[in-house]
Each structure stands twice: as structure tokens, then as C-alpha cells.
Amino acid sequence: MFVEGNYNFYIVALSVVIAILASYSALNVVGKISHASGKTKLFWLVAGSFVMGSGVWSMHFVGMLAFHLHVSVKYDIGLTVLSLLASMITSFIAFCITMPIDIKRYRIALSGLVMGVGIVSMHYIGMEAMIMNVELTYDFTMWLVSAGVAFIASYGALFLFLRFRNQSGSSWLKLCSAIIMGIAICGMHYTGMAAAEFQHHGDMVMNHEQSIDFFLLYGVTVTIFIILLVSWAAQYFDRHVLEKMAYQDSITGLPNRNEMNRFFDTKLSTESIGVLFLDLDQFKAINDTLGHHIGDLLVQEVGARLQQFIRSDLQVYRIGGDEFLIIVEDCDQTQAEQLAEEILITLKNAFRIEGNELYVTGSIGISIGPVNQADRSVLLKTADTAMYKAKSLGKNQYCVYNDGMGVKEVRRMEIEKDLQLALENEQFYIVYQPKWNVKSNSLYGFEALIRWKHPRLGIISPGEFIPVAEETGLIVPITRWVLENACNQCNAWHEKGLTQPVSVNLSTRLFQTSSLVEMIQDVLGIMKLDPSLLELEITESMVLFDINDVVQQLHRIRSLGVRISMDDFGTGYSSIGLLDRIPIDALKLDRLFTEDINTPKKHAIINAIVLMAEDLNLDVIAEGVENHDHIEQLTQLGCHVMQGYFYGKPMKVEEIKDWINNHNTTIVTSSI
Structure with a gap:
């Protein structure tokens, strides 16, 4: 049932x-x-x-x-x-x-x-x-x-x-x-x-x-x-x-890039805002020397100082690394500049982090405009461009974007885009500038300098494209190309009885690779050049990196028989305290010492450098020599090797032959 x-x-x-x-x-x-x-x-x-x-x-x-x-x-x-x-x-x-x-x-x-x-x-x-x-x-x-x-x-x-x-x-x-x-x-x-x-x-x-x-x-x-x-x-x-x-930065507690995008989504296209792009100036050096832990704590402290500026119409965002964005609603240029000055003053005070007393500054780019969808990216890009302009002007300052910067940015982007093609299409060429020994009244050597003939922009100076090459990493293949061509030309001169060395500039970026020594050794082997005929010029900025590693690499390079000189000595980052450790053969005085050589203070500085170089058994080479007065005063101060327009501008290979014939390997001046 x-x-x-x-x-x-x-x-x-x-x-x-x-x-x-x-x-x-x-x-x-x-x-x-x-x-x-x-x-x-x-x-x-x-x-x-x-x-x-x-x-x-x-x-x-x-x-x-x-x-x-x-x-x-x-x-x-x-x-x-x-x-x-x-x-x-x-x-x-x-x-x-x-x-x-x-x-x-x-x-x-x-x-x-x-x-x-x-x-x-x-x-x-x-x-x-x-x-x-x-x-x-x-x-x-x-x-x-x-x-x-x-x-x-x-x-x-x-x-x-x-x-x-x-x-x-x-x-x-x-x-x-x-x-x-x-x-x-x-x-x-x-x-x-x-x-x-x-x-x-x-x-x-x-x-x-x-x-x-x-x-x-x-x-x-x-x-x-x-x-x-x-x-x-x-x-x-x-x-x-x-x-x-998703919307808050984990280190500083500030809103992040996602929150910034959400802010823009909520604003009307008719509203005008001020965008301040802040980038810390010495952050990479602190990260490299003290470690990323201290770097994170520094960013945290910077974020804490920036929080004091936050109000109902002003917000601060951390958008990555050591970059911050400050957005001010209903802002004009005067208000933005005043805010930038206050931020820079706030950052100047020392940061005390785990026993370290750190001093950093900031560079700020300012852009003002509407916030609609089309202009949002333009606002951020122009603020970023203005920030890099502030850095190029010496850092620790702000810069307001203008149309002229936009033209430069477009040119820089075109240079970056065409740099790889320049190497492939053989648009680079080398010029050589002579160095002269006034004591023996004879040729001392040549410096190989790269030039770029762009098919549309014309001749682009190294000061414009080398920083881009360093940033993109293309400086490595470009330097190898220069080394190969300079070594090949030096061999050609040597066969004709010209036994002076040729020098090539090395970017600090090359020391960050693991293949610099091998590249130099490889080029010398392929070109079959006597190592004593090659000189490599480095800059003082290398002291910002792992100095022990740099010194080790330089020792290996010198062990090949290659000479090392320090270019632009006395400018930028002082390396005097490291001269006893850095394996070099010569110091090159920057042209700044030559320009106003008549002043007693410059005399004292040059004389001190020459005496120090003699004690360290280093040659001293003066750059920017353009007249008889320069030659006379440098000679009196003990500097006998010179380079500058007085002796010859950078020349193509075919011009070098005429230059040698005209001087018959000897220059006689009324001052010597």
C-alpha cells in the first residue's frame, strides 16, 4: 500500500x-x-x-x-x-x-x-x-x-x-x-x-x-x-x-593610477584642471646604493609629505616608481606654479630613514587644460614633457608646458623611432679631431666622434641622439659600430706610417652590460689592431653606479693593453676621491676650464689638477683650445696636450689627409 x-x-x-x-x-x-x-x-x-x-x-x-x-x-x-x-x-x-x-x-x-x-x-x-x-x-x-x-x-x-x-x-x-x-x-x-x-x-x-x-x-x-x-x-x-x-597604492596609501582614471571619468569636458607631474631627481641613485627597501621607505615618506596638500579640490596620486601626479580642479597657471614651489620646498627638507639622512629634490611639469576623453592623455603627456624639460634645465624646479616643448617632443620621438634604422641604413659616419702635444710639437692622437645624417632632419648632433640611444639600449650596438670603424681606420693610418692612437667615447650604460670587456676584445681581434693604439674615454658619472664593478671592468680592459682616459674631468660628479682606485692613464679637462682661463681662480684649479695628475702619473689633456692665449697659459700651467678648433675641427677621413699635409705633422705657433 x-x-x-x-x-x-x-x-x-x-x-x-x-x-x-x-x-x-x-x-x-x-x-x-x-x-x-x-x-x-x-x-x-x-x-x-x-x-x-x-x-x-x-x-x-x-x-x-x-x-x-x-x-x-x-x-x-x-x-x-x-x-x-x-x-x-x-x-x-x-x-x-x-x-x-x-x-x-x-x-x-x-x-x-x-x-x-x-x-x-x-x-x-x-x-x-x-x-x-x-x-x-x-x-x-x-x-x-x-x-x-x-x-x-x-x-x-x-x-x-x-x-x-x-x-x-x-x-x-x-x-x-x-x-x-x-x-x-x-x-x-x-x-x-x-x-x-x-x-x-x-x-x-x-x-x-x-x-x-x-x-x-x-x-x-x-x-x-x-x-x-x-x-x-x-x-x-x-x-x-x-x-x-585596486585603487590605493600599497606603499604610500595614496590613490593610484586606477583611481586617477576614475577621477577623469567623473569630470565634465568643460572643466579645466591643473596637472602637476612630479618625479624625484636622485631616486635611482638611492635605490642603487642603499637598496630598494630604503627606496620604498623614501617613497612612503614623500607620499606622507604630499598628503598635507590634499583638499577637496586637490588630490595626489602615486602613478608608479618615484612618480606622483597632483590634480587641481579649477586651476590657473599662477595657482599651479605657486603649488609647485610649495611642493619643491617641502621636499628639500632631509628625510631620515633607518639611520640614513637623505636629501632629494623633485622636478615638476605643469599642464593646464580641459579633461574630456580626447584631452586626458594630452594633459598627462604634456605634463610629462614639461617635467623632463625641468630635469634638463638642472632639476629641482618646475616647468610649465608650452607648444615649443611639443615640437621638441615630436622630434625626440622621431629620433627614437629612426635610430635603429640609422644603424641598419648606414646613416652614421665618424669624424676625427686631432690632439696635439705642444711640448714635442707633434700629433698626439685622434678622437673618433660619431655623427648622424638623417635623411629628412639633416645632421643630428650626438648631444641629441646619444641620450636617446642610452635610454633605449641602442648605445651598445652603436658603440660597437664606432669601435670597429675607428679601429679599422687606425689600422689604415698605421700602414701609412701614422702611429698615433685613436680614442672612442664609452657610455656609462655599457658598464651595466656584462659584455663590455668581451666586446672590446672581440673588436681588437677582428680588426687585428695593436691595443696600444686604442684609447677609451669614460665620464665621471660612472661613480653613480657600482664603482667596484666599474673598476674591475676597467682593470680588465687595461690588461688588454688599451689606454683609459677620463673625459670632461671637473664637471658633473666629482671623482677626485676615487682617482687612486680608478685605473686610468689620462685626465681630459672640460672646455669650461679653458673658456675663462684668465681668471686667477681658474689658474689655481688647473694648476692643482696638473700637479695632482703628475703625482698620479697621469697625462692631462685640455679641451676647447681655440687661440694662442689658451695655448700659452695652459703651457705655463704645465698642460702640454691640447685639443680644440685651433688645431683642427672634427674632420672626415678624407679631410685628415689634407690636414696632415698642410701641417706636415708639425704646427709652429708664435707662442711656443
């Missing part, structure tokens, strides 16, 4: 609502998986699987509470927990399958199949958990229908959700997918219950009072509460923790 059951309509309605809400919460949480990464992705995956799995489970057992069988029913704890795990695990697998943003149709079908299997498994394991004095069997046709409902509805819900998961917030499309998923769960449950047949024994006592399993009631209540708690926690995590991670 079969036992007929009935349902409490209100509890059935509650089960449907639970199924839809659980589906919506789960799909909303899981929708964030494809946009997350690392541990965040795992968090959303686990949270979504828990909400989905426990939601399906809760709906099932709320439905069971709504079903009154007129017999005493208890539930096996182990099977009940197993049904919950089955639902969660299959939800986890289904959501893992659908993680990619660009998902194929077959993956959706597979995910729907897994989700359907989870719903069916949870339901029928939950049915097996029923402990009652009734024999439970199933109508096979209805069982198949219940399974089909679960599979089809699961696929439809996932397809709709994945198709529109990038829609924001609580869109109706996401709600539709949750409703379909809820129908899948409820449809499967109540179809499965219709497939169930309860048959009692003849001696069984019927219970017409509704029997409630309080363990099940409490379990479902706690589970629903946990679902709500997890959903709330996930939303809180998304809105507060993840948003903070």
Missing part, C-alpha cells in the same frame, strides 16, 4: 525563494572569478561554490520539511552531510570549468552537465538519508524527467549567465539566469519527489500529526544563515578590501 504525502504551500514557496536567492548570490560571486587572479580568484571560486552548493542543499531540505508523509521521519547525519558535500564539490568543478573569459560552448555544456549531476546527486543522496518505516522506490520515467530538468535548466542558466556576466551590478539578465537556476533546482526536486513512491507495511501505525526533525530544521536554518553571511562577507570584501587594493 502506497503512502500519500502532501505539501505545506508556504514552505514550498520559501524553498523556491531560497533556490533563486542562493543562485543569484552564487552567480554574482562567481562572476568575479574571470576578472580576478591568484588568491583572489580562489577566494571567489570557493565562496561561490559554497553559496551555490549549500543553497541547493538548503532548498532541498526546506522542500522536505514542506512534505508531510504522515509517518515519523528522521535523517541520517552522514548521508545528509554527504549530500551537502556533493552539491558543493560539483558546484566548484562547474565553476572551475567556466572560469575563462572567452569560453567555448562545449565548456558551458560540460559545466551544465556537472551542475546537473550535482543537483541530482544531492537530491537522491538526501532522499536516501531519510530514516522511516516506509519502503522507498522510484518511477523510472519520472526519475529520468527529473534528471533531464536538472541538466537542461542548469545548462540554460549557465549559458545565460556566462553570456552576460560582464553586465554590472544586479542587472535583469543576471537575475534571469538566477531564476532559471532556481527553477532547475526546484523543478528537479519536486519532479524527483513526484518520482518517489512510499510503500508502508501492513502493521505500520500512521501518524497524522506533522513530524518535524529538529536536527534538520536547525541544520537548514544555520546553513541559510551561513549563506547570507558568506554573501555579505564576499560583497564587503569586494567593495572595501579589493577596491582598496
Whole structure:
């Protein structure tokens, strides 16, 4: 004899609502998986699987509470927990399958199949958990229908959700997918219950009072509460923790580039703002010498000082490295310049970090204009251009963008773009400037200087393209090209009886590679040049880098038989304290010493350098020699090797022959 059951309509309605809400919460949480990464992705995956799995489970057992069988029913704890795990695990697998943003149709079908299997498994394991004095069997046709409902509805819900998961917030499309998923769960449950047949024994006592399993009631209540708690926690995590991670800089606590973009999105195109682009001047040197930990602490301290300027119409952003952006609403040029001055003054005060007293300055570029979509990038780019202009003017100052800077920036971009082609298309050529020894009245050597003849821009000076080459790394192949051509030319001169060496400038950037010594050795071997005929000129700025490594490389270069000279000595970064460590053969006095050589102070400085060089057994070469007066005074001070226009401008190879013939390797001046 079969036992007929009935349902409490209100509890059935509650089960449907639970199924839809659980589906919506789960799909909303899981929708964030494809946009997350690392541990965040795992968090959303686990949270979504828990909400989905426990939601399906809760709906099932709320439905069971709504079903009154007129017999005493208890539930096996182990099977009940197993049904919950089955639902969660299959939800986890289904959501893992659908993680990619660009998902194929077959993956959706597979995910729907897994989700359907989870719903069916949870339901029928939950049915097996029923402990009652009734024999439970199933109508096979209805069982198949219940399974089909679960599979089809699961696929439809996932397809709709994945198709529109990038829609924001609580869109109706996401709600539709949750409703379909809820129908899948409820449809499967109540179809499965219709497939169930309860048959009692003849001696069984019927219970017409509704029997409630309080363990099940409490379990479902706690589970629903946990679902709500997890959903709330996930939303809180998304809105507060993840948003903070996405829009706030982790070192300074200032808004980051993402927050800056969001600021621009909220502003009207008619509004005019001031943009101040701040870059620290000595930051790289501090990072290289004291380490990135101290660098991060310095950035943190700078951020703290900049926070004092924040107000309702002014915000400070850290946009990367040692770069900060200050945006001021309704700002004119006068206000922007005043703010820039205040910021520079604030940065001048010493930073005391872990026992280090650090002094840094900043360079600020200012740009003012509207904030519409088209002009946003222009504002940032022009502020960046003005900042680099401030650096080129000597740093520790601000510069307001003007159209002239824009022209220079376009030219610089064209130079950068064409630099590689210049090497490939043989647009570079070398000129040679003679160096003269006035004591022996004879040729001392030549300096090889690179030039670039651009097909459209004409002759581009090294002062313009060498910094670009250093920044892009092209300085390495360019230097090798110069070395090969200079060594080849030196060989050609040597065969004609001209035994003076040729010198080539080395960029500091080359010391940062691991192949400088090998490159020089390789070029000497290929060109078969006597190493004593090659001289390499370095600059004082190398002291900013790993001096021990630089010294080691210089020792290896000199061991090849190559001479080393220090170019532009006495300008930029003083290396006097390191002269006893740096392996060099000569000092080249910068032309600044020659320009106003008549002053007593310059006399004293040059004389001191010459005496110091004599004690260190170094030659001294004076640059910028242009007249008899320069020669006479330098000779009196003890400097006998000179280079400048008086002896010859930088010349092409074909001009060198005429120069030698005209001077007959000897220059006789009235001053000597």
C-alpha cells in the first residue's frame, strides 16, 4: 500500500525563494572569478561554490520539511552531510570549468552537465538519508524527467549567465539566469519527489500529526544563515578590501593610477584642471646604493609629505616608481606654479630613514587644460614633457608646458623611432679631431666622434641622439659600430706610417652590460689592431653606479693593453676621491676650464689638477683650445696636450689627409 504525502504551500514557496536567492548570490560571486587572479580568484571560486552548493542543499531540505508523509521521519547525519558535500564539490568543478573569459560552448555544456549531476546527486543522496518505516522506490520515467530538468535548466542558466556576466551590478539578465537556476533546482526536486513512491507495511501505525526533525530544521536554518553571511562577507570584501587594493597604492596609501582614471571619468569636458607631474631627481641613485627597501621607505615618506596638500579640490596620486601626479580642479597657471614651489620646498627638507639622512629634490611639469576623453592623455603627456624639460634645465624646479616643448617632443620621438634604422641604413659616419702635444710639437692622437645624417632632419648632433640611444639600449650596438670603424681606420693610418692612437667615447650604460670587456676584445681581434693604439674615454658619472664593478671592468680592459682616459674631468660628479682606485692613464679637462682661463681662480684649479695628475702619473689633456692665449697659459700651467678648433675641427677621413699635409705633422705657433 502506497503512502500519500502532501505539501505545506508556504514552505514550498520559501524553498523556491531560497533556490533563486542562493543562485543569484552564487552567480554574482562567481562572476568575479574571470576578472580576478591568484588568491583572489580562489577566494571567489570557493565562496561561490559554497553559496551555490549549500543553497541547493538548503532548498532541498526546506522542500522536505514542506512534505508531510504522515509517518515519523528522521535523517541520517552522514548521508545528509554527504549530500551537502556533493552539491558543493560539483558546484566548484562547474565553476572551475567556466572560469575563462572567452569560453567555448562545449565548456558551458560540460559545466551544465556537472551542475546537473550535482543537483541530482544531492537530491537522491538526501532522499536516501531519510530514516522511516516506509519502503522507498522510484518511477523510472519520472526519475529520468527529473534528471533531464536538472541538466537542461542548469545548462540554460549557465549559458545565460556566462553570456552576460560582464553586465554590472544586479542587472535583469543576471537575475534571469538566477531564476532559471532556481527553477532547475526546484523543478528537479519536486519532479524527483513526484518520482518517489512510499510503500508502508501492513502493521505500520500512521501518524497524522506533522513530524518535524529538529536536527534538520536547525541544520537548514544555520546553513541559510551561513549563506547570507558568506554573501555579505564576499560583497564587503569586494567593495572595501579589493577596491582598496585596486585603487590605493600599497606603499604610500595614496590613490593610484586606477583611481586617477576614475577621477577623469567623473569630470565634465568643460572643466579645466591643473596637472602637476612630479618625479624625484636622485631616486635611482638611492635605490642603487642603499637598496630598494630604503627606496620604498623614501617613497612612503614623500607620499606622507604630499598628503598635507590634499583638499577637496586637490588630490595626489602615486602613478608608479618615484612618480606622483597632483590634480587641481579649477586651476590657473599662477595657482599651479605657486603649488609647485610649495611642493619643491617641502621636499628639500632631509628625510631620515633607518639611520640614513637623505636629501632629494623633485622636478615638476605643469599642464593646464580641459579633461574630456580626447584631452586626458594630452594633459598627462604634456605634463610629462614639461617635467623632463625641468630635469634638463638642472632639476629641482618646475616647468610649465608650452607648444615649443611639443615640437621638441615630436622630434625626440622621431629620433627614437629612426635610430635603429640609422644603424641598419648606414646613416652614421665618424669624424676625427686631432690632439696635439705642444711640448714635442707633434700629433698626439685622434678622437673618433660619431655623427648622424638623417635623411629628412639633416645632421643630428650626438648631444641629441646619444641620450636617446642610452635610454633605449641602442648605445651598445652603436658603440660597437664606432669601435670597429675607428679601429679599422687606425689600422689604415698605421700602414701609412701614422702611429698615433685613436680614442672612442664609452657610455656609462655599457658598464651595466656584462659584455663590455668581451666586446672590446672581440673588436681588437677582428680588426687585428695593436691595443696600444686604442684609447677609451669614460665620464665621471660612472661613480653613480657600482664603482667596484666599474673598476674591475676597467682593470680588465687595461690588461688588454688599451689606454683609459677620463673625459670632461671637473664637471658633473666629482671623482677626485676615487682617482687612486680608478685605473686610468689620462685626465681630459672640460672646455669650461679653458673658456675663462684668465681668471686667477681658474689658474689655481688647473694648476692643482696638473700637479695632482703628475703625482698620479697621469697625462692631462685640455679641451676647447681655440687661440694662442689658451695655448700659452695652459703651457705655463704645465698642460702640454691640447685639443680644440685651433688645431683642427672634427674632420672626415678624407679631410685628415689634407690636414696632415698642410701641417706636415708639425704646427709652429708664435707662442711656443
